[in-house]
Amino acid sequence: MFEDLRDLYQEVIFDHNRNPRNFHVMENYDRMVEGFNPLCGDRLTLFLKLDGETITDASFQGSGCAISTASVSLMTEIIKGKTQAEAEELFHTFHKITTGKSEDLQLEAVGKLAVLAGVREYPARVKCATLAWHTLDAALKNEQQSISTE
Amino acid sequence: MTYPIEKIRADFPILNEKIRNKPLVYLDNAASCQKPQAVIDSLVHLYSHDYANVHRGVHTLSVRSTDLFEAAREKVKSFINAQSEKEIIFVRGTTDAINLIAQTYGKANIHAGDEIIITAMEHHSNIVPWQMLCEEKGAILKVAPMNLAGELLMPEFEALLNAKTKLVTVVHMSNALGTINPVEKIIELAHAQNIPVLLDGAQAIPHMPVDVQALDCDFYVFSGHKLYAPTGVGVLYGKQALLEAMPPYQGGGDMIRTVTFEKSTYAGLPHKFEAGTPSIAEVIGLGAAIDYLNSIGMEAIAAHEAELLAYATEQALQIDGLKIIGEAKEKGGILSFTLHKIHPHDIGTMLDSLGIAIRAGHHCAMPVMDFYKVPATARASFAMYNTKAEIDVLMSGIRNLIEMFG
Ligand SMILES: Cc1ncc(COP(=O)(O)O)c(C=O)c1O
Numbered sequence: 001m002f003e004d005l006r007d008l009y010q011e012v013i014f015d016h017n018r019n020p021r022n023f024h025v026m027e028n029y030d031r032m033v034e035g036f037n038p039l040c041g042d043r044l045t046l047f048l049k050l051d052g053e054t055i056t057d058a059s060f061q062g063s064g065c066a067i068s069t070a071s072v073s074l075m076t077e078i079i080k081g082k083t084q085a086e087a088e089e090l091f092h093t094f095h096k097i098t099t100g101k102s103e104d105l106q107l108e109a110v111g112k113l114a115v116l117a118g119v120r121e122y123p124a125r126v127k128c129a130t131l132a133w134h135t136l137d138a139a140l141k142n143e144q145q146s147i148s149t150e
Numbered sequence: 151m152t153y154p155i156e157k158i159r160a161d162f163p164i165l166n167e168k169i170r171n172k173p174l175v176y177l178d179n180a181a182s183c184q185k186p187q188a189v190i191d192s193l194v195h196l197y198s199h200d201y202a203n204v205h206r207g208v209h210t211l212s213v214r215s216t217d218l219f220e221a222a223r224e225k226v227k228s229f230i231n232a233q234s235e236k237e238i239i240f241v242r243g244t245t246d247a248i249n250l251i252a253q254t255y256g257k258a259n260i261h262a263g264d265e266i267i268i269t270a271m272e273h274h275s276n277i278v279p280w281q282m283l284c285e286e287k288g289a290i291l292k293v294a295p296m297n298l299a300g301e302l303l304m305p306e307f308e309a310l311l312n313a314k315t316k317l318v319t320v321v322h323m324s325n326a327l328g329t330i331n332p333v334e335k336i337i338e339l340a341h342a343q344n345i346p347v348l349l350d351g352a353q354a355i356p357h358m359p360v361d362v363q364a365l366d367c368d369f370y371v372f373s374g375h376k377l378y379a380p381t382g383v384g385v386l387y388g389k390q391a392l393l394e395a396m397p398p399y400q401g402g403g404d405m406i407r408t409v410t411f412e413k414s415t416y417a418g419l420p421h422k423f424e425a426g427t428p429s430i431a432e433v434i435g436l437g438a439a440i441d442y443l444n445s446i447g448m449e450a451i452a453a454h455e456a457e458l459l460a461y462a463t464e465q466a467l468q469i470d471g472l473k474i475i476g477e478a479k480e481k482g483g484i485l486s487f488t489l490h491k492i493h494p495h496d497i498g499t500m501l502d503s504l505g506i507a508i509r510a511g512h513h514c515a516m517p518v519m520d521f522y523k524v525p526a527t528a529r530a531s532f533a534m535y536n537t538k539a540e541i542d543v544l545m546s547g548i549r550n551l552i553e554m555f556g
Contacts, residue, residue, distance in 0.1 A: 001550045004170055004503045009496075014555065040495045041512055041525030063525060065493035066555075125499060 007118035008125070009066065016070035021077050022059040034146040035062075035135030037127055042068045046076075046135045053083045065128050071116055072132035078113060084140050091133045098129050153454045158446065158535050161186040165535060172505030175540045180325050180353060180484055180531035181509050182375045185439075189379060192438035193431050204430055205404055205421075219430055222437030223420070229440045230370065231361040232387055236419035239393070240433050243384035244352040245275040247371035248319075250386060250423065251348060252279040254396045255369075256317070262288035264316040267307070269331070270296045270521060271324040274514040276350045280319065289316070296521070300327035300476040308339050315340075318347045322354035322370075326515035326527070327476030328459075328484030330354065337366055346392065352376055356533070357455055357482045359448040362387055374432060378534075379439035383432035386423070393419050400425040443534075451534045455483040458532045458541065465545045471552060475527050483532035486513075489548070492555050494528040500551040506544055 002009070026032075026047035035044045044062030048055055058076040063069075079087045093109050100120035107114040119129045138147045159165050164184045167174045176184060196218065202211035204219045220235075227235045241247045256279075260266065266280050270293055277291075284291050292315075294307040302320075311318075318340045323330045337347045346368035351360060355372040362370050369392070374383040388396075398405055398416050402425035407415040416422050443451070462485050466472055471490035489497060498510030509529045512519045519525060530544055 001547075002500060002503055002554055005500060008499065009554070018556070039511065040493075041516075041519065042493075042495075043525065063493075065495040067496070069493075122499060125495070128495065 008122060010115045010118070012074075012112070012115045013066055013070040016073040017066040020060075020069055020073040022073065023061065024059050025061055026057065026059045031139040031142060033135050033139040035131050035138075036146060036148045037064075037068070037131050038148055039127065040065065042128065042131060044068070044072055044132065044135060046072070046132070046139055048136075048139050050084075053085070055079050055082055055084065055087060060132075064131070065125075067116070067119060067125055067128040068131050071129045072135075074113055074116070075132045075136065078111065079136065087136065088140060091137055094133055095130060098126055151450075153450055154446070155454070155535070155537060159537075161188070161442070162535050163187055163190070169505040169507070170503055175504075175506040175543050177530040177532065177536065177540070177544060178507045178509050179356075179533035179536075180376070180513075180529065182381070183356060183378045183533050184535070185378055185380070185435075186442050188442045189435050189438045192435050193380065196431050196434055201431070203427055215430060215434075218434045218437070219428070222433045222440075225437045225440045226385055229360075229444070230355075230385075230387060231363050233363060234390055237387055237390050237393065239386040239388065239420045239423045240428050241371075241384045241386050241423075242382055242429070243373040243375070244273075244350060244371050245373075245384075247369075247384055247386035248275055248348070248350065249279045250399045251369055251371075251388075252283045254399050254423075255392065256280075256283045257287075258395075258397055260287055260289050260316045263314060264289045265292050265310075265312070265314045266290070267292045267294060267310050267315055267318045267320075269294045269302055269307070269320050271300065271302070271327055271329060271515065271518055272319075272321050273325055273350065273352070274516070275352075276319055276321060277517070290314075293517075294320075296329075299478050300324065300329045301478045301480075302329075302331055302336075304332065304335065307336065311339060311343050311345065313343070315343065315345050318345055319350070320347065321350045321352075322360075323351075323357065323482045323484075324476070324515075324518075325353045325484070325531075326513040326518045326529070327478065327486060328481040328531075329476060329478035330358075330480040330482055332480070333365060333367070341366065353482065353484075356451075358452045368392055374436040374439070377436070377439055378442065379436035380429075380432040382429040383436050385436075390419065393423070398422050398425070402426045404428075446534065454534060455532050455536075458536055458538065459483045459485065461538050462530065462532070462541045462544075465541060466548075469545065469548060469552070472548065475522055475524065484529060485531070486527045486529045488524055488527055489552060492552065494526040496555070497528040497548070497551065500554070501544070501547050504543070504547045506547055508544075 029047040030050040031048040042064035049057035200214040348369040351372040370387040375381040405425040475486040494510035
């Protein structure tokens, strides 16, 4: 029935929505930032543990749609062990694949995150996928306690 | 007489659209309604034959436009049964109308320590303008509570009324819940203490006959675009004596009698509140929408929509994991719901892939979402052209997406 949606709602997304990874409050975090999408009411709190340049742990809490939950769940998996610079780089690449501005989509550069590239075709849902990453960006820059996609 | 649903559907050209290769099922009417051919034609005809600025020229086209514009005011007057066309002020929409009242009536009559009463189910546009006014004046905003069904608690409402209350402003029909408020009783209680009442009729006006004299409300406001008319036009009805006493809103052309650099005098009603070139075509389109609605009859439309709501509610209750938000006994054609563990935005995207347009979000009523402890709801809202067959498509879509989410 939902053939047209297979690119957007891939099985990996349902899986992460049903069983989000790293879904817990972190004790002794180094960074904590809240992300909020006022349009749909999605809210998440991102926790990071840092060792110098390296992100040693990441977790989150909150509620959102399947796309935003899967996006933040996948993100917390993938950034663990990365340096802050590598995570920022990934953010920029991810932004490109979800907004579809770059000609060559560099899907291989983002690994598992490529399942979220489908939002490109759904402009109303792009923010669902990028909320996690904007929140991470704010956490790494250590600028604010909360950010909003508006 | 049977309801002429086939004819009505044929009158709305957009209903022939295919969305993602499926026939459109348009159930986002509470956000905005589609337009009948008669309204579309009125715009095309105006711009092709009769258009010029209004109230300004002696030339033929200006006279034609002015006549059509003022005829639309007359139609609005009859549609809501106002006493005089002087009581019909054209504005941009409901939001504009409420802000106008806050900035004129509010500024002149509401002072430090005074109280304004709203309800727990207001649209942001009937909250924020009053918060702004209260902040400026040091007045106090009081919120009448509701129960879990989404019904106003009348004893609690009554208890809020007192000598400091300067205005009661209430949604006639809630856009987030569908609740139709007991506005007659509200007005009676408020008037017993000489408190004026403003009704936000944005949702009520397309779904039921409204008679402002029978209601005896002091202000009634609504938007054209939810009444099958173009965007950019709305109506502020106010009792003449109140409007006469209010200071003007914006200054400019059309709202003056004489202007010198020392002092200006203001035009009479309704022009005092209509500074600048108005939404001429949109106002005329609103007149065409009212003619169209009258040709079907608001009673017939209300009965048709009540049937749709009853059917949709009965179907929805049979779906496991579906929770209806808003179960007031008195309710208009709005089905707001959540699905267990499926976010409304996912519901919205999935239904869109089937050609079904619903709204997913907070419906500009964040306090209502907080009350029900949900971030958002999915909302199907019905109009004169919807059918039971479309509700079947919606329900089948919902069942299938629940299965897909697993
Ligand atoms: C109950 C209610 N009040 C006010 C408004 C605001 O109307 P508009 O956006 O046309 O000014 C709406 C529209 O969403 C509404 O449903």
